[in-house]
Every structure is written in structure tokens, then in C-alpha cells.
Amino acid sequence: DTGVSQNPRHKITKRGQNVTFRCDPISEHNRLYWYRQTLGQGPEFLTYFQNEAQLEKSRLLSDRFSAERPKGSFSTLEIQRTEQGDSAMYLCASSSTPGTGGPGANVLTFGAGSRLTVL
Amino acid sequence: RKEVEQDPGPFNVPEGATVAFNCTYSNSASQSFFWYRQDCRKEPKLLMSVYSSGNEDGRFTAQLNRASQYISLLIRDSKLSDSATYLCVVNSHGGATNKLIFGTGTLLAVQP
Numbered sequence: 001d002t003g004v005s006q007n008p009r010h011k012i013t014k015r016g017q018n019v020t021f022r023c024d025p026i027s028e029h030n031r032l033y034w035y036r037q038t039l040g041q042g043p044e045f046l047t048y049f050q051n052e053a054q055l056e057k058s059r060l061l062s063d064r065f066s067a068e069r070p071k072g073s074f075s076t077l078e079i080q081r082t083e084q085g086d087s088a089m090y091l092c093a094s095s096s097t098p099g100t101g102g103p104g105a106n107v108l109t110f111g112a113g114s115r116l117t118v119l
Numbered sequence: 120r121k122e123v124e125q126d127p128g129p130f131n132v133p134e135g136a137t138v139a140f141n142c143t144y145s146n147s148a149s150q151s152f153f154w155y156r157q158d159c160r161k162e163p164k165l166l167m168s169v170y171s172s173g174n175e176d177g178r179f180t181a182q183l184n185r186a187s188q189y190i191s192l193l194i195r196d197s198k199l200s201d202s203a204t205y206l207c208v209v210n211s212h213g214g215a216t217n218k219l220i221f222g223t224g225t226l227l228a229v230q231p
Contacts, residue, residue, distance in 0.1 A: 033218070033219075035221075040127070040223070041223050041224075042123075042206050042221035042222050042223045042224045043163065043206075043221045044221070045218050045219070045220060045221075048218055056218060091162060091163075106151045106210060106219075107153070107165050107168070108163075108165070108219060109165075110162035110163050110164070111162060112161070112162050113162055
């Protein structure tokens with residue numbers, strides 16, 4: 001399977017617990033994005049990496065959220081002290097750098113997502 | 120004002136109908152535009168990129184009006200399988216950043 005892989009697919013946790021999601025992007029893609037999606041809304045940008053560098057973080061990403069991509073390959077998104085409002089689908093996507101791969105370079109390929117439910 | 124705005128719908132149309140979705144964006148510096156499709160409880164997938172000259176892919180036609188900061192998607196001869204949420208996507212271009220901003224999506228339900 002050469003697509004974007006995310007795990008776990010589902011996570012149910014109690015308020016106050018920490019959770020971590022993992023994303024394995026398409027191997028030749030150097031950009032990796034995290035989005036969050038709630039029911040009836042489009043995906044909301046959280047953060048993105050180019051290789052191992054975190055280039056931008058949204059204001060949505062409070063200090064309870066941290067994302068890493070230590071070797072420029074897989075990435076983790078950790079949420080500390082989860083709150084009920086964190087319940088959402090967390091989507092990871094990857095792409096190649098715009099300008100390096102033709103018209104398709106800025107196209108995001110999404111993983112199936114990790115659904116978080118905070119009780 | 121949201122960076123990307125779409126009519127959330129739902130659009131309920133009979134099979135064979137032509138349906139059009141509209142989208143406006145606020146960042147005049149945006150360079151890349153896309154339509155993504157999202158099926159229920161699935162991840163978004165690219166439907167088509169939107170080019171300045173307009174582009175067509177089978178029954179789907181996308182148009183871009185930079186002056187009005189407006190993007191459209193036209194679906195001709197709707198099929199039941201076209202039922203999905205259609206997401207308007209615009210890049211937020213500025214310096215080193217190039218994130219993609221999604222609209223809330225427009226829900227299409229094609230009825231038999």
C-alpha cells in the first residue's frame with residue numbers, strides 16, 4: 001500500500017488523558033499536513049511540515065497539541081489533557097513541494113483519518 | 120469572514136440534472152485552486168484542479184474568476200454516484216507557507 005497511513009483509526013478516551021496519532025505519508029512526499037474535521041465542516045488546517053521542519057501552526061493548535069516529524073518521514077500528533085471539544089476526525093495528508101513535481105505537486109493525498117472520541 | 124466560503128446545501132437533484140456549486144475566497148494572493156470530493160465518513164479526494172482558463176474533465180467543468188475571487192464547479196448529467204460533499208480548496212500563499220484552506224463543503228444528493 002503506497003498511500004497515506006494513519007493509526008489508530010479510532011480512539012476513545014476519557015477527558016484528561018493523553019492521546020497520540022501517527023501518520024505515515026507517501027514515501028516520496030516531503031510535505032506532511034495535519035487537519036481536523038468535525039461533522040458538517042470542512043477540514044481545518046492544524047500544522048504542516050516540510051521534511052522535518054514544522055513550517056506553520058494554526059491558532060487552533062493550542063499548547064496541549066504537539067506535532068513532530070523527527071526524521072522527515074512519519075509524523076505524530078499528540079494531544080495532552082484531552083477535552084470533549086477535541087473530539088473530531090484528525091486527518092493527515094502529504095504532498096510534494098509546489099514547483100518541484102509539476103501541476104500535481106500541490107495536491108494533497110489524505111489518509112483515512114483517526115477518529116477521536118473524548119468522553 | 121472565512122477564507123473560503125461555500126453554500127453548504129444540501130442540493131437535492133434528480134438523476135440527469137445539471138448542478139452548479141459556487142465558492143468565493145478572500146485571499147487575492149492565492150495561486151492554486153481545487154475541488155475535492157468527500158464521501159460520507161471517508162477522506163477527501165482530489166476531484167480536479169482549477170485553472171485560470173477553466174478546465175473540463177468528462178461531466179465536470181471548473182471555472183475560476185480571479186477578479187471576483189470566485190470558483191465554480193458544474194456537474195452535467197448527474198449520476199447517483201455523484202452524491203457526496205464537494206469541497207472548495209484554495210492555497211493560502213504567503214512567503215514560505217503554502218497551506219490549503221478548505222471550505223465547509225457543499226452536500227449533493229442525487230435522487231433516482
